[in-house]
Amino acid sequence: MIADLDETLRQLLRDELPIKNSEIEVRFEQPKRENTNKWTKPTINLFLYDVRENNVLRQHQWERVPDRNNGGRTATLKRSPLRVDCSYMLTTWAQDPEDEHRLLTRCLQTLFRFPTLPEDRLVGALRNPLYDIQARLASHDRLTNVAEVWSALDNELRPSVSYILTLALDPWQEISGPIVRTLTVRSGQARLEGVSRKGHLEEGTLAELSFIGGAVRDKARGGMPVPGVQVAVKGTGLFATTDAQGRFTLGSLPRGEYVLVVWPAEGRPRERRILVPAVDEQGRPMADGDYDVEL
DSSP: OHHHHHHHHHHHHHHHTTOOTTOSEEEOSOOOHHHHTTOOSOEEEEEEEEEEEOTTSOOOOEEEOOOSSOOOSEEEEEEOOEEEEEEEEEEEEOSSHHHHHHHHHHHHHHHHTOSBOOGGGOOGGGSSOSSOOEEEESOTTSSTTHHHHHHHTTSOOOOOEEEEEEEEEOOOOOEEEEOOOEEEEEEOOBOSTTTTTTOOBOTTOOEEEEEEEEEEEEGGGTSEEOOSOEEEETTTTEEEEOOTTSEEEEEEEESEEEEEEEEOSSSOOEEEEEEESOBOTTSOBOTTOOOOEEO
């Protein structure tokens, strides 16, 4: 991906400066003395000197992946992508210092016009990015010890400009599993004696509320999800609207029997009797223990 970033920058500079007949070269190698002495043409050098995670944009969370099969019976999750800062040192090289300064000015004018890299200019793995590729040029908090950099490169000190681009890296795999139909929250006063052994609650102090979730599908269309319809629990004032995958979530509900009502865009409302939570007396899931509705 970093190699594709190099090629994107090369093409952007060639098109926007513009560079004709290869009269100016764009290079990405270390500007060591032994290398720069071989450069006979005016040269723009972008030396990648640092790569590190952008902790400001770090997100430790899971994201739901859209259901590609439109079945709505499984949930697919994926970790948020990593954001990485690629830091370049921009320099220009020519026989005449005035030519170097003119070339550097043209580079600054070009790159300042693009605070984010245009999507139509991206190549290879950078196409269809998850996030915009943001750019920071001449940042004041980078390359603060330029003399040390050039000393390490064994070359003479010259004007150096920082150029930082933030990429999104997505190394994570998708994880699929069954959709959670019922979430039950229990609360109450803990009994001090035996808590570490069994964790029982005092009898009569236990409060139990459940959240339920399901999907609305169109039977005539092979079970396709139906978005944008209202779903409610009769007599409770609880209602929701199905999302793009036809899913809905309702709660919180005390244990008991209820009537689920769905209002399609056309036709009469559809009702279905449900049990919350959908488990038997032994706490085992019931055979018809989902809250899906077919229209």
